[in-house]
Amino acid sequence: MPQQHDPAAPARLAVSTVIFALSPDEGAERPSLRLPLVRRLREPGLGRWALPGGWLPVDEALEGAAARTLAETTGLTPKYLEQLYTFGAVDRSPDERVVSVVYWALVHSDEVERAVSDENVQWFDEDELPELAFDHRAIIDYALGRLRTKLEYSRIAHAFLGETFTLAELRAVHEVVLRKRLDPANFRRTMEASGTLVDTGERLSGTRHRPPALYRFDTASAMAPAPDPIHL
Amino acid sequence: MPQQHDPAAPARLAVSTVIFALSPDEGAERPSLRLPLVRRLREPGLGRWALPGGWLPVDEALEGAAARTLAETTGLTPKYLEQLYTFGAVDRSPDERVVSVVYWALVHSDEVERAVSDENVQWFDEDELPELAFDHRAIIDYALGRLRTKLEYSRIAHAFLGETFTLAELRAVHEVVLRKRLDPANFRRTMEASGTLVDTGERLSGTRHRPPALYRFDTASAMAPAPDPIHL
């Protein structure tokens, strides 16, 4: 008898994570936004792709559970991890009431190559997602929206990059995430005005044109506004 | 043995709501931001004030549970209800692991007088909060931050007001929530430019000065951007 819940049984609590990374740009291609999914090995939704996650252990913090399942499935450590939303519609999973606290994470491109990828864990392009289990497709879409919104008023783009980076690399992150071209001149000025960039004095050579300056993320100014959720 | 969790017992799921309203401005005083709290009638935290809420029934939607407990404790129907954050630190409640999905709600001033208020349910001024149970003080502070942020890029101020309102009333909402004075001339233009106001053609008489125009919230334009979380 599906959609029927045992009134004595409480809702079960799960934690899942939407993980974003940029594909390392092999060749001259534009990098794309990618995310890892795991294949479900049991019912319900057996064989379908789903977000990494699991049941919440009684003695583990929510964010801790998100970070752990992320590490277990992908082998990665996120540079950014934040709670996204809690999904709890009564019928989102058959047979059983499941409430999922969903996090979203950013990992930087260099790490993606090191990431686990086998027949049960695969990275998918943002616009080549397979059919997903439960309501996970809606969750991903919601996370994408949040990523795009937050990129414009926050510094999260840095989480996709390494220690130092050029302005073109930073701009590429914005362009891929926002899905639109940005004026290099204006982008530069906007970033410089934000006060979050530090010129390392070094330059990146090996390009076939003028060597671009390498910047670092200003960790001091990063702490200033603290617009993020508290993590209890 | 406090702070010790039974590994066999799962975390329990609660839903709570931070409810905001503006005090009806009796006399010439400036209205203030108020919220109802309930007195805890059992341990833990017996006697302390806490957010309205309760355990999540297995067959009730998260938002439904928030709306229900809100109605049960205050007798009010919210004009606005949105998920705030899920709090789940391991030690936020003694003896037992509790994860709380917290919502926040706005109700309009006219209704506050109708609201329940007895020895176990009381409205408190934003800056005269009593000592609270659990981490509820931190939750309220977080909700206040969200309210202030969202007021500036959204239309939620209308949720505090009745069907029609003057620009001065709308401005008063902003001033109380944001805790700062706003230029009446510029506020008017900003609101008119937003395209969310409809002049009803009527005017409010009975004041000791020029009668102000009455406006209505444009419900059509309200639906346009849909920046809100999906409610699964």
Add this chain to the structure above:
DNA sequence: CCAAAAGTGTTACCATTACACCCATGA
């Protein structure tokens, strides 16, 4: 007529945009 708030006009300022142009390097 006066007080008080409604409502209008004007100017300055600041961030964003579009786009022209020069610079430095590898090939």
Add this chain to the structure above:
DNA sequence: TCATGGGTGTAATGGTAACACTTTTGG
């Protein structure tokens, strides 16, 4: 020397802020 992005200059635009001013009511 040329192609290619790096990097600078500049003028137009549009929204916000400050504040002077006019209007309309009740008392």
